Amino acid sequence: xxxxxxxxxxxxxxxxxxxxxxxxxxxxxxxxxxxxxxxxxxxxxxxxxxxxxxxxxxxxxxxxxxxxxxxxxxxxxxxxxxxxxxxxxxxxxxxxxxxxxxxxxxxxxxxxxxxxxxxxxxxxxxxxxxxxxxxxxxxxxxxxxxxxxxxxxxxxxxxxxxxxxxxxxxxxxxxxxxxxxxxxxxxxxxxxxxxxxxxxxxxxxxxxxxxxxxxxxxxxxxxxxxxxxxxxxxxxxxxxxxxxxxxxxxxxxxxxxxxxxxxxxxxxxxxxxxxxxxxxxxxxxxxxxxxxxxxxxxxxxxxxxxxxxxxxxxxxxxxxxxxxxxxxxxxxxxxxxxxxxxxxxxxxxxxxxxxxxxxxxxxxxxxxxxxxxxxxxxxxxxxxxxxxxxxxxxxxxxxxxxxxxxxxxxxxxxxxxxxxxxxxxxxxxxxxxxxxxxxxxxxxxxxxxxxxxxxxxxxxxxxxxxxxxxxxxxxxxxxxxxxxxxxxxxxxxxxxxxxxxxxxxxxxxxxxxx
Ligand SMILES: Nc1ncnc2c1ncn2[C@@H]1O[C@H](COP(=O)(O)OP(=O)(O)OP(=O)(O)O)[C@@H](O)[C@H]1O
Ligand SMILES: O=c1[nH]c(=O)c2[nH+]cn([C@@H]3O[C@H](COP(=O)(O)O)[C@@H](O)[C@H]3O)c2[nH]1
Ligand SMILES: NC(=O)CC[C@H](N)C(=O)O
Ligand SMILES: [Mg+2]
Numbered sequence: 001x002x003x004x005x006x007x008x009x010x011x012x013x014x015x016x017x018x019x020x021x022x023x024x025x026x027x028x029x030x031x032x033x034x035x036x037x038x039x040x041x042x043x044x045x046x047x048x049x050x051x052x053x054x055x056x057x058x059x060x061x062x063x064x065x066x067x068x069x070x071x072x073x074x075x076x077x078x079x080x081x082x083x084x085x086x087x088x089x090x091x092x093x094x095x096x097x098x099x100x101x102x103x104x105x106x107x108x109x110x111x112x113x114x115x116x117x118x119x120x121x122x123x124x125x126x127x128x129x130x131x132x133x134x135x136x137x138x139x140x141x142x143x144x145x146x147x148x149x150x151x152x153x154x155x156x157x158x159x160x161x162x163x164x165x166x167x168x169x170x171x172x173x174x175x176x177x178x179x180x181x182x183x184x185x186x187x188x189x190x191x192x193x194x195x196x197x198x199x200x201x202x203x204x205x206x207x208x209x210x211x212x213x214x215x216x217x218x219x220x221x222x223x224x225x226x227x228x229x230x231x232x233x234x235x236x237x238x239x240x241x242x243x244x245x246x247x248x249x250x251x252x253x254x255x256x257x258x259x260x261x262x263x264x265x266x267x268x269x270x271x272x273x274x275x276x277x278x279x280x281x282x283x284x285x286x287x288x289x290x291x292x293x294x295x296x297x298x299x300x301x302x303x304x305x306x307x308x309x310x311x312x313x314x315x316x317x318x319x320x321x322x323x324x325x326x327x328x329x330x331x332x333x334x335x336x337x338x339x340x341x342x343x344x345x346x347x348x349x350x351x352x353x354x355x356x357x358x359x360x361x362x363x364x365x366x367x368x369x370x371x372x373x374x375x376x377x378x379x380x381x382x383x384x385x386x387x388x389x390x391x392x393x394x395x396x397x398x399x400x401x402x403x404x405x406x407x408x409x410x411x412x413x414x415x416x417x418x419x420x421x422x423x424x425x426x427x428x429x430x431x432x433x434x435x436x437x438x439x440x441x442x443x444x445x446x447x448x449x450x451x452x453x454x455x456x457x458x459x460x461x462x463x464x465x466x467x468x469x470x471x472x473x474x475x476x477x478x479x480x481x482x483x484x485x486x487x488x489x490x491x492x493x494x495x496x497x498x499x500x501x502x503x504x505x506x507x508x509x510x511x512x513x514x
Contacts, residue, residue: 004030005194008048012036012066012084014055018328019173022369023184028196033367036066043072050078050192053085055171059135060087060097078164078191083133086158086167093141093160100138102152104131110148110156118159119166120147121186127178129170164191204379207364211240215321220362221313222247222323224275226263229325231386232377233365234273237323246316247273250308252301253281254396257418270383280308288398288405294514301395310358322359326366327373329469369468390435391469399514403442413440415493416459420485427481434472436463439513447497456497459489464511472506
């Protein structure tokens with residue numbers, strides 16, 4: 001068993017929980033997330049050297065909000081509460097949380113009180129942090145003291161004397177917090193005394209063993225899309241169970257130009273994966289007929305995927321397992337993690353699955369972010385042509401073709417998208433952005449082409465930068481490139497007479513339009 005040090009993160013439903021775990025892993029210390037209501041035995045069984053309690057959309061002032069047992073604070077294991085986590089600690093230990101008429105969202109400047117030892121060791125007296133709270137600790141618990149205050153005079157950090165218990169009202173895990181990594185380092189190394197000895201190679205070895213243990217002699221059917229996530233999941237699982245893995249690639253009629261052929265040739269020529277191809281485009285398009293609501297579209301695609309997989313699975317001697325390349329952001333945004341996160345959109349492979357399904361799900365990447373998965377893919381020898389690919393959602397072009405999805409509109413969108421991506425790659429931007437694509441708007445407008453009036457569709461160009469898909473900013477592509485893309489789309493894709501640019505970040509928008 002693992003002798004390596006572990007930091008347990010108790011998830012109270014924050015959008016950032018996984019970022020906390022990930023930052024700890026970046027410090028080469030293994031971190032595992034448990035739900036806030038994990039039993040004391042379960043937490044102790046991990047033998048953690050430190051415990052972090054995440055933020056939450058809930059308020060400790062209201063009944064039914066996440067709670068932990070007081071005993072957890074008596075194990076002698078250092079505990080750090082972040083945002084809601086600090087409010088929770090304060091509440092349990094006899095302090096008071098309230099609303100003071102001042103909320104702090106976004107950037108705030110904090111000032112360290114006293115010497116700045118412990119969590120704040122080696123840091124400047126004042127720096128900017130990222131806040132996101134409406135509730136505030138208004139009275140410290142007995143024996144606690146203030147470590148830092150915000151500009152507004154609110155308690156930004158606290159520690160309980162004589163106990164290894166700490167609270168931060170701000171989020172050290174987000175990149176916008178200055179010195180966030182140093183604060184986590186101080187916690188993990190100085191306070192918890194962890195050794196930095198974990199790495200992704202270990203993760204790969206452990207996962208291979210874990211998959212082999214879980215699946216035994218069972219058969220696994222793997223849905224592969226040609227994307228990074230499912231391909232890495234399949235290659236990893238192949239290492240664990242060999243020929244008991246059967247891959248299925250589905251043409252759902254919502255793929256990009258020439259994508260089915262391209263994907264199949266990489267799987268055949270470059271990877272030793274035995275891939276079965278199913279053309280189910282008619283079935284998917286029939287399921288989407290008449291649907292305009294984004295959530296309904298996602299659910300229709302999710303349902304149809306499962307129907308197709310179930311039919312295919314029978315061809316492989318009744319596979320019991322379905323392997324998916326689900327990543328952490330898919331799970332969190334569907335509101336499934338941490339019992340209390342908000343539903344942003346139903347990612348087809350999580351919330352879109354039907355209630356009754358005959359498969360057991362195998363999702364080895366579900367705690368990871370995309371860049372971690374790319375690094376694992378490189379360790380496993382997955383070709384660069386796959387690792388460099390932009391993410392492409394399972395519901396495919398259906399969520400980029402606003403309004404009802406029809407073959408005609410898909411055809412316009414496909415051709416426009418291929419032009420955008422081709423030019424982006426030529427201009428050296430493809431690998432600089434997280435994702436870029438066209439969206440076909442259900443809006444028609446008047447144009448003039450060859451002296452003739454046209455009444456055509458509109459294409460929106462979307463290009464964003466992101467680290468993990470959870471937040472994103474729009475990318476400033478140059479005028480020359482945008483101009484060329486817009487001209488080529490109108491000239492070459494008959495039916496489109498207007499191209500517009502999306503300049504919103506996430507939040508407030510999301511990356512995909514639906
Ligand atoms: N066309 C498809 N055929 C078979 N399975 C698919 C298809 N599209 C999506 N899936 C399944 O749904 C999962 C989620 O899709 P998602 O787009 O998040 O991942 P991906 O395609 O593997 O990677 P990427 O995010 O890089 O596109 C995939 O990992 C795969 O298991
Ligand atoms: O597997 C997936 N199934 C889905 O249903 C899905 N919807 C969005 N995405 C991708 O997730 C990232 C964040 O997308 P949003 O900002 O649009 O929520 C972006 O990279 C999106 O492309 C999906 N991936
Ligand atoms: N980000 C958080 O953890 C917020 C905690 C709580 N919901 C508040 O608004 O204060
Ligand atoms: Mg994909």
